[in-house]
Amino acid sequence: MNAYIDLDALWKVLVASLLAGAGLAAVFSLSLVGLSSGHTAGRAGAALCLLIVAAGIVLGLYVMLAK
């Protein structure tokens, strides 16, 4: 089967897209939780979360364009 499926690339795609797709979406959700809490700590946490999301997007654009 390996002749027809590049398993090595496939699992990398799966892990990377789970981390970036589902993981960053979850981090973004956490930032909304922080924002709606009203506490200063919540806002700070939200800012950190959004920073992580932004970093993920920049990294994604970078690796895609640096081919």
Place this chain on the structure above:
Amino acid sequence: MDANLVLLAIVIVTALSFDFTNGFHDTANAMATSIATGALRPKVAVALSAVLNFVGAFLSLKVAATIATGIVETGAVTLTVVFAGLVGGLAWNLVTWYFGIPSSSSHALIGGVVGATLISAGASAVKGAEIVSHVLVPAVLAPLAAILVATVGTYLVYVLTRRISGKVRDRGFKYGQIGSASLVSLAHGTNDAQKTMGIITLALIASGTITESAGTPLWVIVTSATAIALGTYLGGWRVIRTLGKGLTEIDTPQGFAAESSSAAVIFASSHFGFPLSTTHVCTGSVIGSGLGKRLAHVRWNVAGRMAAAWLITLPAAAAVGALAWAGANLIGGALGVAVVFITALLLSGGLYLAARRQPVNANNVNDEWTGRVAPVPTVREPVA
């Protein structure tokens, strides 16, 4: 005028037309969910996507050799084969658009080129194993991978935000959705406009207009980017409607999770060199966003129709590609290509007129799903 110049001009115009259909067929991939949830007004969504496709086309100028390399023997690719392949891809794009089915433009193009090659150079010029590993297997894996990622993403999004207030949540996910959909548009421009640039460059090299080492001329980049952006702006409303309303009812958090999943899978597959089709990924993501929200309803009959369409993409486009090559070859030379070109133009016009009879546009794209692509027109009761 020189016959070869006529031939080259027709191939370039056909390639740009294909690029244009590629744009309007795939607007749905990035924007269907944002339009369905009301995060963006329909016209604004297609305008944003068009601009990002245009920008995306300029971002990565390392042109993929061509779509055909690796699938068929390079020696078998003549200008007429490229032309016939494009006609096959164009035909499939237009027919699936008419029926409102999202379908991969890359697969349609590959099918067209394979069909034209089969009839012009024989089966030995087509690399069967390459087609299985680069086209058929990814076509099955792409939606499955996207379903997995979007299901997990949607589940997490709903679980994490279940306690927070409506306003922050709605606005937050609205912006998140616009952002992630924009990334999908950008990636689409980067990946798909390259196909056309590659084909036009190949045609220019084959006709001796530029040398192999010359690289892609600027006007090719600009015209390809413009064609895909114009197509995107026109909006394939029929496909947008199926993807946004037909598969499942989408709420903003689901739309956000679906687009994040699509963007991630597309970026990852393009980075790790696993050739996944944008359309297959985005469709899988929408299904996953339906599955991840507990009790959300996925219309499996609609999904089944899409899967069936994906299975016959390759043979159907190949049949048209073969027919186009045979027609052009029968008449011969630039005249043959011109006759096939005009025939294709007339048939496309006919399909456009047929679609006008039951139109889907920015005004009715979000109407209640009634099992058909075109919404049932509202009949106004005569005032007594």
